[in-house]
Amino acid sequence: MTMRDPKTAPRGGPARQRRGAATEPGAKPRRRKSGAAAEPDESGEGGQPSSRRAAKSAERRAAIVAAGLQEFVARGYTATRLDDVARRAGVAKGTIYLYFKDKEALFQELIRSALVPVVSRIAPQSGEGQSARALFEQFVQTFVREIVETERADVLRLVLAEGARFPALAEFHYREVVLRGLGAIEQLIRYGIARGEIHHTVLAKFPQLVAAPALMAVIWQGLFSKHAPLDAAEMLRAHLDIIFDQRGAT
Amino acid sequence: MTMRDPKTAPRGGPARQRRGAATEPGAKPRRRKSGAAAEPDESGEGGQPSSRRAAKSAERRAAIVAAGLQEFVARGYTATRLDDVARRAGVAKGTIYLYFKDKEALFQELIRSALVPVVSRIAPQSGEGQSARALFEQFVQTFVREIVETERADVLRLVLAEGARFPALAEFHYREVVLRGLGAIEQLIRYGIARGEIHHTVLAKFPQLVAAPALMAVIWQGLFSKHAPLDAAEMLRAHLDIIFDQRGAT
DNA sequence: CAATACTGACTGACCAGTCAGTCATTTTCA
């Protein structure tokens, strides 16, 4: 097994520096831009000195990320050309390298910024006193609205597609998205069991069973909806009926 | 949206002929080999004239497919180099082109030969009189043994990964694997409902709900098992408990 | 007028697909 990760694979080539895994802002490339690392500096318009540049910088960065998102989603990691990303972002190719160390760094940042924020947003609003069923309904609704019906579904598929080839990406996604997501689901399940609404206690052990139809929905929409449309919301509701023991009916 | 499919993308290039979709043996490249199309000619050793050549030919073809499988699974479509496939198969690069029209043809053939045969094998043995539960158990067991625990799981993930970029592949997979698989599941469900073992009649409408945990298992094993092992068989059994209304217990 | 941001032509590696030539097997025919 040769198993070389995809990058640009410096075969026998010259220097072409490499680094273990992700980008971890703080890399220290030759020149580093103001807004390059973190701190989006949320001064919208104010008068902060040098805020003008910072704002424009943040804007450019965002444009690159957005463009990258579309390109990567459409073609996958390897087949995406940074020239295209640059063109789509209305920027010269070199500019990308002012904001990101290399192609992979852009890729990871992209995934990060597309999925992480939504994980917290989708978690239950903790509404004590509400029925577990209601909380699950809300969960499903949010999931469909925020993921299945947005380009975030594409990003999720992208992670599934490329994850196996990017251990660092898979690990990150597991930690930041899967663990947190399943954790939230498990809490909901326990809540439902405690309230006597859910009788299948195994679900607390395998929250994946609750998430599975959502995964199915995301994948189906991406690959097969053209051949056989699937009403994700309805399917997920039906799944809730099963979890909550609502037999029969439609 | 430019949306060009990955291939080698003859950008503005010269002639470089292309064709609509798959390979469809019968393409008619310049020269065509004996065993190139179908009919493996199962004469093991016998005396059929010219069987020697045919046998060796089939062997080579198989070696190429096997090598391709490993490479594509490890790197994905675009990042796989045919030079590597050739080396792994113990063959010169040119030889690949004697058996397959191009990279994509090899890729498709690969997926085809890895998944299609197993679909029929995994379908229920129609054992009339048996409880639906028993049939489902058997189904799950076969699925785990034949897919989750084999490299076929990798192939399945490969389809999920590349399907979006290969409409022809997605369509083929939908027709030959998904439709047939879900069809078999739906039959089982109806059987279970008819026997009064399954009460959730929605399942007949959404057999995807039954398949979803299997999909989850395949994906989890590929991406996250390193971080959090998942006992697929146990999870799928737990899922059956839910479908069959076996409340509580573990 | 620095300093900083940006540009895009350029380099060097890379790789799908080709094809002229070599090797192996089978057929033909004396």
Add this chain to the structure above:
DNA sequence: TGAAAATGACTGACTGGTCAGTCAGTATTG
């Protein structure tokens, strides 16, 4: 039967296009 001819299988150096990443130079800004 044995040798030459014909057919088929295989090879790998080569071509032409591609693309990540660089950097000298230009623009913009404070």
